[in-house]
Amino acid sequence: MRTATVTIYPNALAHNLSQVKKLAPTSKVLAMVKANAYGHGVAAVLPALQQADGIGVASFTEAFEARQLGWEKSIGLVEGVFSANEWQQAIDYDCSCVIHHQPQLDWALTHVPSPDSATRSVWLKYNTGMNRLGFDYQQTITAAKQLHQAGFQVILTTHFANADDREHPLNALQIQRFDEMLTLLKSTVNEDIQGSLCNSAGLVNFPDYQYDWVRPGIMLYGSSPIIDKSASELELQPAMEFSARIMALSTVHTGEAIGYGSRWIADKPTKTALVSIGYGDGYPRVINDEAHVCVLVKSKTEDSEQNHQSEQDYESYLCPIRGRVAMDMIVIDVSSVPDDITLDSKVVLWGDSPHVDDVASQAGTIGYELLCRLSARPARIQTL
Ligand SMILES: *Cc1c(COP(=O)(O)O)cnc(C)c1O
Secondary structure, eight states, X not given: OOOOEEEEOHHHHHHHHHHHHHHSTTSEEEEXXXXXXXXXXXXXXXXXXXXXXXXXXXXXXXXHHHHHTTOOSEEEETTOOSSHHHHHHHHHTTOEEEEOSHHHHHHHHHSOOOTTOGGGEEEXXXXXXXXXXXXXXXXXXHHHHHHHHTTOEEEEEOOOSSTTSTTOHHHHHHHXXXXXXXXXXXXXXXXXXXXXXXXXXXXXXXXXXXXXEEOOOGGGGTOOOSTTSOXXXXXXXXXXXXXXXXXXXXXXXXXXXXXXXXOEEOSSOEEEEEESOOTTTTOOSOOOTTOEEEEEEEOOOSOTTOOOOOGGGEEEEEEEBXXXXXXXXXXXXXXXXXXXXXXXXXXXXXXXXXXXXXXXXXXXXXHHHHHHTOOSOSEEEEOO
């Protein structure tokens, strides 16, 4: 059987959520599970996120899926609804919506949900400098007043443009604009108006500005949200392992080239292994020559009593990729691996090592993208 596999570790997710709570002990947590939980699968992650106060999704389809799976707590629609019809559906499924432009505000004000509905809570988006979604200064004040008068509970929200880079000057400006607006709304509209500013990078870089709700995404999945610290420095654990197995072994002679475009040429006889993974599974085709995978080989044990093979009984070897990544396979250089490498030896594309953040930088992108764009082909396994 072809063995490209995505394994999800719920314990790692729960650990990362506890790291979020250490950074923002008095805030509620809206755990972001948009884009199929950053590629991890909504069904695979929800059980590990029971300690979150709500989940954030980008589309109504995702909200519907979470309700089907039995998620009863809050669901925040981070782009809001796309039509009056969807506003009605949001009420039916008890979703709490972002309101970022006039039509959404009109749908809300003309169809006010009943007092016990979760949809009575709305996230009013203020544009503090990202310049994608949100109302400007005056519109935000007007909208907050109208929503409050119609019986809505308002959570003022905004989104950082550069929180991954602590020193970027826009951060201080966005924080200042947000903080001033929240203070103004509390004093002129209603003191119960809440605030929500931080994504993962904000959680790590701006601990003094956590407000009522935080909205972590990438750090829950064990990737670093900031540019100057790795996931392990932040004590985050990868929630996904992407792996495959060796499907053939061979030796390439000096002067021979490997793969499409004959891009890599052996300068000495080279032991190679074919691994059944490629861009058809979601491994990036555009990867530089630094890219490595990790091969696990059963270690020889002198102790014959020991018949239980655990992960500790494996030695791991970092092996470089040779030639182009193809749709279904890659070739790796296993010269450094001892002779007891076998067909079926496990190959880790990302997980503990290499970390997805390393692979992403070798592919000129970010961990978020690699995680989200896994294809449907790999088998999906969930550990307990
Ligand atoms: C995706 C998203 C987040 C989470 O961002 P991360 O960088 O993954 O932590 C937070 N807030 C909003 C509005 C989002 O769309």
